[in-house]
Amino acid sequence: MSKKEELEGIKTFSNQHRLPKLPIPSLEESTKRYLNSLRPLLSSEELARIEQHVKDFIRPGGLGQVLQQRLIDVDRISPHNWLDDTWWMKKAYHEWRVPLIVNSNWYIAFNDDPNTPKGYLTHNNGVRPKGQFSEWQIKRAAHIIGRMLDFKELLDTEKLPPDVTRTYPLCMYQYTRCYGVTRIPKPGCDELVYTPHPAPAKHIIIIAKDQFYILDGYGEDGQRYSDGDFEVQLRRILDDVLKTKFDPPIGVLTADDRDFWAVARENLLKISPQNRESLTLIEDALFVVNLDDYSTGMDLDKFIRNMFHGLNAHNRWFDKALSISIESNGRAAMHGEHSPCDALIPSIIVNWVISEPTALNASISGRLTTTPRRIRFVTNEQTLKDITEAEKRVGLIIADSDAVILQFSEYGAHFIKKIAKCSPDAYMQMVLQLAYYKTHKKVVPTYETGSTRQFLRGRTDTIRTLSAESKSFVEGMESESLTAQEKYDLLQAATKIHSDYTRDVSNGKGCDRHLLGLRLLLREGESHPLFTEPIFAKSQEWLLSTSGLGAGNRLSGSGFGCVYPNGYGINYLTGDHLLKFGIESKYSSTETDSNAFRQNVVNALKDMKNICECVNGKYEKESH
Numbered sequence: 001m002s003k004k005e006e007l008e009g010i011k012t013f014s015n016q017h018r019l020p021k022l023p024i025p026s027l028e029e030s031t032k033r034y035l036n037s038l039r040p041l042l043s044s045e046e047l048a049r050i051e052q053h054v055k056d057f058i059r060p061g062g063l064g065q066v067l068q069q070r071l072i073d074v075d076r077i078s079p080h081n082w083l084d085d086t087w088w089m090k091k092a093y094h095e096w097r098v099p100l101i102v103n104s105n106w107y108i109a110f111n112d113d114p115n116t117p118k119g120y121l122t123h124n125n126g127v128r129p130k131g132q133f134s135e136w137q138i139k140r141a142a143h144i145i146g147r148m149l150d151f152k153e154l155l156d157t158e159k160l161p162p163d164v165t166r167t168y169p170l171c172m173y174q175y176t177r178c179y180g181v182t183r184i185p186k187p188g189c190d191e192l193v194y195t196p197h198p199a200p201a202k203h204i205i206i207i208a209k210d211q212f213y214i215l216d217g218y219g220e221d222g223q224r225y226s227d228g229d230f231e232v233q234l235r236r237i238l239d240d241v242l243k244t245k246f247d248p249p250i251g252v253l254t255a256d257d258r259d260f261w262a263v264a265r266e267n268l269l270k271i272s273p274q275n276r277e278s279l280t281l282i283e284d285a286l287f288v289v290n291l292d293d294y295s296t297g298m299d300l301d302k303f304i305r306n307m308f309h310g311l312n313a314h315n316r317w318f319d320k321a322l323s324i325s326i327e328s329n330g331r332a333a334m335h336g337e338h339s340p341c342d343a344l345i346p347s348i349i350v351n352w353v354i355s356e357p358t359a360l361n362a363s364i365s366g367r368l369t370t371t372p373r374r375i376r377f378v379t380n381e382q383t384l385k386d387i388t389e390a391e392k393r394v395g396l397i398i399a400d401s402d403a404v405i406l407q408f409s410e411y412g413a414h415f416i417k418k419i420a421k422c423s424p425d426a427y428m429q430m431v432l433q434l435a436y437y438k439t440h441k442k443v444v445p446t447y448e449t450g451s452t453r454q455f456l457r458g459r460t461d462t463i464r465t466l467s468a469e470s471k472s473f474v475e476g477m478e479s480e481s482l483t484a485q486e487k488y489d490l491l492q493a494a495t496k497i498h499s500d501y502t503r504d505v506s507n508g509k510g511c512d513r514h515l516l517g518l519r520l521l522l523r524e525g526e527s528h529p530l531f532t533e534p535i536f537a538k539s540q541e542w543l544l545s546t547s548g549l550g551a552g553n554r555l556s557g558s559g560f561g562c563v564y565p566n567g568y569g570i571n572y573l574t575g576d577h578l579l580k581f582g583i584e585s586k587y588s589s590t591e592t593d594s595n596a597f598r599q600n601v602v603n604a605l606k607d608m609k610n611i612c613e614c615v616n617g618k619y620e621k622e623s624h
Helices: 003-007 027-038 044-058 063-077 082-086 088-094 135-156 173-177 227-241 250-255 258-271 273-284 300-309 344-353 381-400 413-420 424-440 468-477 484-506 512-520 534-538 594-616
Strands: 106-110 203-208 211-216 288-291 322-326 332-336 373-375 401-408 446-451 460-464 544-548 555-559 568-574 579-586
Touching: 027 044, 027 063, 027 512, 044 063, 063 082, 063 512, 082 088, 082 512, 106 300, 106 344, 135 227, 135 288, 135 322, 135 332, 135 344, 203 227, 203 273, 211 227, 211 273, 250 258, 250 381, 258 273, 258 381, 273 373, 300 332, 300 381, 300 401, 300 555, 332 344, 344 555, 381 401, 401 555, 401 594, 413 424, 413 594, 424 446, 424 468, 424 484, 424 544, 424 568, 424 594, 446 484, 460 484, 460 512, 468 484, 468 594, 484 594, 555 568, 555 579, 579 594
Parallel strands: 203 288, 288 322, 446 544, 544 568
Antiparallel strands: 106 332, 106 555, 203 211, 211 373, 322 332, 401 579, 446 460, 568 579
């Protein structure tokens, strides 16, 4: 019996009670990993000084031991997870006051639907001028809405098989944080609207030309409407929006600085009770669908930029956990607010949703459907001023975002496993290390997302990709004096160390979250050179911030923003025969260049292929 067959019939959350709590590593383990990560960055004198700090920190009776005992107490009073229950949402996301747009939210771009009618992606290179919706756009939107509701039904009835690895089950909690979840701005620290699972709402929000409509997903009998029913309803919405008087574009405010948006939202609530009702309907909705009255065409860079932030943040609601944007030529993507769940979970949802193509002749059920209702806002001069100022601030962020996509088709994970004989993820990380070195002639601290989902409510920890071995590898690759065998041996050593670190992180033994917890437990008057030494902060300046989302065979690309203005944010998809990279940096930085980095990713991929083939033989690309 296959694993898939074994999982059939197992309830979605049936493994939750078996999941262990996130462990607390020993001080010795975490400080050793931390020290190892500093070796490629420091001189021997600097390293010796940090080693002394570590020795003092972990000594019997030292401050480290005191903090460790406090952390154990935090764990003992935490019902699920010492990190997630106590700090993670606030410290990683909600206390961050910068706009969500580009800085925090992510995008996952879909492949084109195989049933796209001729002309939509070929006529005028797929570009459609602003002001035009299309019949195909309506059909694809209706299909995606139906599939999103079908996935929710699987989740709500626990018919979705639980995620597992070869050796252990994974936490499914993040799936409950996708539907009906919205972040709301509060001064100093945001909050998520409380949404029980299953999410009780029955409606979706449709945004068109910055106007908001309620689309009911289900009839009075509780059955979801058919795709054909949704098509009828979407046509009604677009007919209305083409002839209506527009309200101001309130959604732009969700792209602003969080404290500014918090004040603007309170102003809206003060103006009229109607605004509370309107905001509640948007915040409670299962998800949002944005119908753009234009399309960016076949240029993937232009397409993903629109999916990332829209045209100056119009026609979006960036606070929603899940939004889907569909251009008038039918191209689509999911956009997400990062705090309730990591992008891996929505990518699994997307993969399921678009696994079935859109029907060109979707059936209409014949049931009585409710007419879509428009959501209106009452505004005043202050609201209009808030929107104008938000547009200016957000416009600068969008104009500074240098976001590009690379699709590399010469080889993929099949080659990496068969000829390179490496872990595909570790290999991809070394590609990025080499590309950075080719571009900047140095190595830098590198963050990779590591999943801790084998633990109850586990989220992530940091895989510190930069190592002494990865530094030797990139330097060796650029050396003319080393043989292919020597370079290949350096690749093997670097990928092995990376795979070991990845395994440790997935087992709850990463150092970053542990050190964060210890530092947050310092009391007034307490400090230690381990934390105050500049290298502690410097080692976490992730000039390369990276994350992989699996094979992504049904995705055209994915991405997020860099976390430092002189760095890169890179998401990658490792398909069997196609590798995809979403790269973002800032135009304002004199150090970074997304196009140059993209070209050096290609160069790194080719150089690494050459040394692997020199050692292990030519790769015969299979037809697929």
